[in-house]
Amino acid sequence: MTPIRQAMSMELRLSSGRFSLAVALCALTLVLAATITDALVAALTIWGALAWYRYGRPETVERAELRATLGLSRADGVRGRVALIGLETVMLLGTAVLAAPVSSATGLGTSVTPGPTFVLSGPPGLSGALIALAGTLHAGLVLVLTGIAVGGDCLTRRPARSMALLSLVVYLGAGLLSSVLIGLPLAAVELSNGAVMTYLIVCAGVAVLLAVALLVLRRRVRAWIRRLDSGVAARAMSAA
Structure with a gap:
């Protein structure tokens, strides 16, 4: 099995145009x-939700053959693309966090708070950095949930164009549902002028949910790879 860094590096070479487009979007x-x-911060997480489709769509026979010439199996390709999508997601979320202080530093002020579908002001005295962190963790959670739902269909086979729409539907659905689950206790804290510590506890809960979702995604990726390996073994036995 190819080391994950090498697999990601190879996939970056194969998908340099798509990754460069994400870099350009962040810079813009x-x-x-x-x-x-x-x-434009609002578009970053939507672009991230489409990552599984964007990196799976160009998968063709020619690309599979090119990957084989580089010494990568289909399973290595999946692992490499998952790592590349993870890197791109971190870059997109990091850009969303940086945009607020950049805009404030130039005197323009902020109009968008990082997060998929909701914005909360937080209790009085709460720093904008903490609100941005909470929104970013929430956005990361929704993007990971999207990957769990559509990643297998996008990376183990060439996805149909309808998968782009499905990715957005899953993203928006997960965003709205998690917004209700997370937003209600936060709104209660705001209305009751609750302590900042209560807000921090809720935000820590979002971080825990994100960690759990990442573990689930890791297990799902292993399942996708086992599915590919079993398919290769079955074809080899039938050919023999």
């Missing part, structure tokens, strides 16, 4: 945040 977001508005 920061430039606009410094000069005009930070509104």
Whole structure:
């Protein structure tokens, strides 16, 4: 089995155009945040939700053969693309966090708070950095849930165009549901002028949910790889 870093490096070579587009989107977001508005932050998580489709769609016979010439199996390709999607997701979320201070530093102010579907002001005295952290953790949770739902269909076979729509539906559905589950206790804290510590506890809960979702995604990736390996073994036995 190819080491994960090598697999990701190879996949980066094969998908350099798609990854470069994400880098360009992040750079454009920061430039606009410094000069005009930070509104493009809202598009970053949507772009991240489409990552599984975007990196799975170009999978063709020719690309599979090219991957084989590089010494990568289909399972290595899945592992490499999962790692690459993870790297891109961190980059997108990091850009969303940076856009707010960049916009504030230039005197434009912030119009968008990092997060998939909801914005909460937080109790009085709560720093904007903590609110941004909570929104970013929430966005990360929703993106991981999206990957759990659609990742297997996008990476183990060439996804149909309908998977792009399904990815957005799952993303929005997970965002709305988690917003209700997370937003209700936070709203209660705000209305009751609760202590900042209560807000921190709820935010820590989001971080725990994100960690659990990452573990589930890891198990799902292993299941996808086992499915590919079993398919290869079955074809080898039938050929023999």
